[in-house]
Amino acid sequence: MEHIVIIGNGISGVTLARHIRKLSDKKITIISAETEYFFSRTALMYVYMGHMKFEHTQPYENWFWQKNRINLKKGYVKHVETKSKTLQFADGDILQYDKLVIATGSKPNKFGWPGQDLDGVMGMYHKQDLENLEKHAPNNKVCERAVIVGGGLIGIELAEMLNSRSIPVTFLVRESSFWNGVLPEGESEMINRHIRNHHIDLRLSTNLKEIKSDENGKVKSVIIEETGEEIACNVVGLTAGVSPNIDFLKDSDIETGRGVKVNRFLETNIPDVYAIGDCAEQHEAIGNRRPIEAVWYTGRMMGETLAQTICGNRLKYNPGHWFNSAKFMDIEYQTYGWVFGSKGRPDNEVHFHWKHDDDTKCITVAFDKNTNTFLGINTFGIRMRHEVFDKWLTEKRDVDYVMKHLSIANFDPEFYSRYESEILRAYTNQLQTV
Secondary structure (H helix, E strand, C coil): CCEEEEECCCHHHHHHHHHHHHHCCCEEEEEECCCCCCCCHHHHHHHHCCCCCHHHHCCCCCHHHHHCCEEEEECCEEEEECCCCEEEECCCCEEECCEEEECCCEEECCCCCCCCCCECEECCCCHHHHHHHHHHCCCCCCCCCEEEECCCHHHHHHHHHHHHCCCCEEEECCCCCCCCCCCCHHHHHHHHHHHHHCCCEEECCCCEEEEEECCCCEEEEEEECCCCCEEECCEEEECCCEEECCHHHCCCCCCECCCEEECCCCECCCCCEEECHHHEEECCCCCCCCCCCCCHHHHHHHHHHHHHHHCCCCCCCCCCCCEEEEEECCEEEEEEECCCCCCCCCCCEEEEEEECCCCCCEEEEEEECCCCEEEEEEEECCCECHHHHHHHHHHCCEHHHHHHCHHHHECCHHHHHHHHHHHHHHHHHHHHHC
């Protein structure tokens, strides 16, 4: 019986295993060095904030794996020998495979800062990070201040977590405005204000120089690059992005760049070896997407796609129109299609931006100034329907049509009916000045 071995028990690896089992009777083994059972990584913050227990982050009961004949092995793969199709583990174990799937996800970036490995320095990606945080920042008596380094989505989540326990937070963001590599100016500035309104000490255009240690090897402070200022703290969260977790492949024959190089079928350069999820790097990016996408839903889609190929129906990975969602403290964010930030915006892309007076809701609509084609939308604090925008993007609707029918896409038509005339009036006024 063909043996499929999956290294990594995140969303992509587990989705793959489930779909292979639906389609076949192949032998399946999932390997993980992190936890015995699959859990929802995005739910870790809610465990710390007291909204759920860790066991609630496991979507499947423990009996699920045995019932579905999915073998689980806990261990760290040290080396992959592709010629003999053998995995070597750190504890000396070996395992043979017929087909191998690398789904090892990401690890937090470290940029060689002095003190980055001290006790009290952590990312916020693994279950071990949650345990570390609970140890070093159980409350504001043990942790008098935390410093977060890096202004992405994981950074804002960690700030919210610490804030929920009344732990003072200093947030170091090297960009001149929060997440402005992704968000247009108006949105980024609204989020700056929102972070500060939650009593978080947001430091823009600020870089970490070093993390200083006390006599016991624990964090005692950080030094700011630009000013030399020393900020006393007990915890440092490193959230300056993530990188593919592929160090164990460096001595193998599998081609790697930043991630494991794959084609559109998620195949590597070695027959019977594949990569999916955060650690997979497309040889050529798909449309405007990045070659590596550390996004939950694309990991799931890759798992579903590769299951077809492994079970005899060779299928190209086609992620469709870009979308994503996140939360900035208590503001929900959604994006559909492409709305570029101030950096890298194409010359033909024009934005319409509307902001509510309460400074917690806004819409940015991107369109082509030459053809009027709708390109994408960002929404903050206003929930929209994915399937409606997916349809409009496929139909290449013009922006006038989208603006006039925006209420169809809104989850809360009452909100839209109250502000529809104001939004359309602002849109019409902008068109006249474009």
